[in-house]
Amino acid sequence: MMASQDTKHHLVVVIKMNIQQQPTYALENIVKALSLPISQFFNTTEDWARLTQAKAELNRRKSNG
DSSP: OHHHHHHHHHHHHHHHHHHHTSOHHHHHHHHHHHHSHHHHHHOOHHHHHHHHHHHHHHHHHHHHO
């Protein structure tokens, strides 16, 4: 069980690194696509992590101007 927790943590870190490198329009599209009602039914754990991180990155960019 310890290995799966490490793998999940590693996956979230990798997604976060990729999210920070995406242009703003791509992040907005990620949020839009993963927030659709049908997407919410089919989202995986990784999708939820990607959605949360994309929203956080957009908020960070908006607050930094």
